Amino acid sequence: MARALVWFKRDLRVADHAPLAAAAACDEALALFVIEPAWLRSPECHPRHVATLLACLAALGEALAARGLPLVLRVGEAVEVLAQLRREWRFDRLFSHEETGPGWSYARDIAAGRWCRAEGVAWTEWPQTGVVRRLKDRRGWAGRWQARMAAPLVAAPAGLRAAPGFGATPLPTLRELGVDPAPPTPAAGEAAAQRTLQGFLAGRAVGYRRHLSSPLTAEDGCSRLSAHLAFGTVSMRQVHQATEAAIAATPHRELAWGLRGFSSRLRWHCHFMQKLEDEPQIEFRNFARSHDGLRAGDGVHPGAVDTARLQAWCEGRTGFPMVDACMRQLCATGWLNFRMRAMLVSFAAYHLGLHWREPGLFLARQLLDFEPGIHWSQMQMQSGTTGINTLRIYSPAKQQAEQDPDGTYVRRWLPELGTAAYPQPIVDERAALADIKARLYALRQTGPARDEADAIQARHGSRKAGLPPSAGRPARTRRKPGATPDDAQGELF
Numbered sequence: 001m002a003r004a005l006v007w008f009k010r011d012l013r014v015a016d017h018a019p020l021a022a023a024a025a026c027d028e029a030l031a032l033f034v035i036e037p038a039w040l041r042s043p044e045c046h047p048r049h050v051a052t053l054l055a056c057l058a059a060l061g062e063a064l065a066a067r068g069l070p071l072v073l074r075v076g077e078a079v080e081v082l083a084q085l086r087r088e089w090r091f092d093r094l095f096s097h098e099e100t101g102p103g104w105s106y107a108r109d110i111a112a113g114r115w116c117r118a119e120g121v122a123w124t125e126w127p128q129t130g131v132v133r134r135l136k137d138r139r140g141w142a143g144r145w146q147a148r149m150a151a152p153l154v155a156a157p158a159g160l161r162a163a164p165g166f167g168a169t170p171l172p173t174l175r176e177l178g179v180d181p182a183p184p185t186p187a188a189g190e191a192a193a194q195r196t197l198q199g200f201l202a203g204r205a206v207g208y209r210r211h212l213s214s215p216l217t218a219e220d221g222c223s224r225l226s227a228h229l230a231f232g233t234v235s236m237r238q239v240h241q242a243t244e245a246a247i248a249a250t251p252h253r254e255l256a257w258g259l260r261g262f263s264s265r266l267r268w269h270c271h272f273m274q275k276l277e278d279e280p281q282i283e284f285r286n287f288a289r290s291h292d293g294l295r296a297g298d299g300v301h302p303g304a305v306d307t308a309r310l311q312a313w314c315e316g317r318t319g320f321p322m323v324d325a326c327m328r329q330l331c332a333t334g335w336l337n338f339r340m341r342a343m344l345v346s347f348a349a350y351h352l353g354l355h356w357r358e359p360g361l362f363l364a365r366q367l368l369d370f371e372p373g374i375h376w377s378q379m380q381m382q383s384g385t386t387g388i389n390t391l392r393i394y395s396p397a398k399q400q401a402e403q404d405p406d407g408t409y410v411r412r413w414l415p416e417l418g419t420a421a422y423p424q425p426i427v428d429e430r431a432a433l434a435d436i437k438a439r440l441y442a443l444r445q446t447g448p449a450r451d452e453a454d455a456i457q458a459r460h461g462s463r464k465a466g467l468p469p470s471a472g473r474p475a476r477t478r479r480k481p482g483a484t485p486d487d488a489q490g491e492l493f
């Protein structure tokens with residue numbers, strides 16, 4: 001008698017779901033989602049995340065019920081929930097996807113593994129992205145990514161045999177979970193993810209590369225799939241395969257060009273997650289330890305974090321209109337395009353001299369698509385603490401001139417602009433940059449920093465071997481007139 005518990009985490013779909021398909025071959029099955037207090041009280045969690053989760057769970061519950069499986073929801077620490085459920089129903093298999101999550105989920109997985117071994121429960125985990133567990137080094141990684149993404153999709157099982165005596169658990173409300181009311185959130189769930197994907201592939205992707213950089217065009221011009229990928233309402237393989245099929249099918253050169261730009265970003269997604277998988281500590285400390293002490297807040301620098309600067313940045317009140325407008329958009333909507341995220345972080349790190357951890361937690365709360373592996377790698381990359389990437393310091397004035405030349409965007413998000421209510425710049429840009437640049441460039445020239453950079457490059461740097469020829473070509477050679485410099489991000493990885 002095989003009894004399988006399918007533990008849903010960041011994979012809230014029934015299509016291309018290997019654990020669910022495996023459970024269909026068992027004698028009895030149940031589906032479980034655990035709403036974990038460790039998550040609810042984590043500094044990365046925002047009511048908009050919880051509201052979106054509940055919407056995803058509602059859709060998932062319906063899809064599972066249609067296949068004969070109730071979705072059991074429990075609120076509690078995962079190991080306690082598993083133990084309680086096993087007292088109610090003696091499952092002997094635990095099926096789930098691998099997760100590359102923040103520190104609290106890493107600790108929970110270790111505890112869950114220990115519990116499974118003690119209880120004699122066989123826990124099988126399947127990968128759902130290109131991230132490779134226990135990777136020795138990056139050689140051949142890109143080829144493995146390609147092979148995983150090209151593997152056939154797992155069909156959603158038609159029917160499952162539910163464990164007797166269980167029904168679907170009604171969804172809790174935000175209030176019942178002790179969570180504040182959430183701002184409006186975009187449609188969530190598997191069907192919403194498919195609508196977003198198909199709408200993008202069928203037309204929005206035309207002009208993709210030109211629309212990426214300006215916050216005026218990015219909202220509609222980007223794929224807007226990141227939150228769906230973060231909640232797992234669509235799999236990376238589904239997106240990859242649908243994209244490749246769309247490229248092959250379209251006679252429209254402009255659309256194909258846009259889709260190819262998008263396609264390479266899907267690999268970046270996993271490339272960044274792999275860094276956290278390989279080195280979980282990058283959530284908390286610098287990639288390059290030689291950079292410890294550079295800014296207050298890293299546990300080594302003797303100074304205290306400048307909370308007034310941090311607060312002004314979080315509230316969008318720095319006196320730099322492009323920075324403030326971006327922050328206001330992000331806080332109001334939960335989304336911002338890549339370049340403007342990078343500019344916000346660059347401003348916090350270089351203009352304000354803030355260490356990336358506190359700003360990173362604030363952004364993680366705001367971003368509906370918070371994906372720890374991408375997020376913390378990017379926070380460090382844009383703050384200059386990876387030790388290996390070209391330093392990129394964004395000038396807010398230059399970004400405004402290029403991306404919002406007539407001021408439409410800043411006026412939209414800063415109604416008080418031009419009045420006495422709008423603050424003066426909180427820092428002298430020239431002096432702030434001169435200081436941090438001098439210190440960083442000097443640091444990078446030191447022997448220990450150089451040696452460390454070689455080691456970081458060897459461990460985390462990207463390798464193109466194993467990709468099809470078009471995907472392997474450097475981004476620079478694929479740039480066309482009209483493409484934005486963001487197309488060249490790949491050169492920096």
Ligand SMILES: Cc1cc2nc3c(=O)[nH]c(=O)nc-3n(C[C@H](O)[C@H](O)[C@H](O)COP(=O)(O)OP(=O)(O)OC[C@H]3O[C@@H](n4cnc5c(N)ncnc54)[C@H](O)[C@@H]3O)c2cc1C
Nearest residue numbers: 222223224225226265268269338341342369370371375378
């Ligand atoms: C400081 C900072 C923090 C970030 N935090 C996150 C995060 O928590 N979650 C997240 O998904 N992305 C993050 N990004 C990357 C990027 O900004 C978002 O993926 C993108 O803006 C999401 O919008 P979209 O889905 O319309 O993406 P598109 O621009 O259409 O890109 C398609 C997909 O490719 C992937 N992708 C795109 N750009 C990148 C990139 N630079 N690195 C890795 N993957 C990429 C994402 O999965 C994205 O959904 C961050 C970037 C910065 C600079």
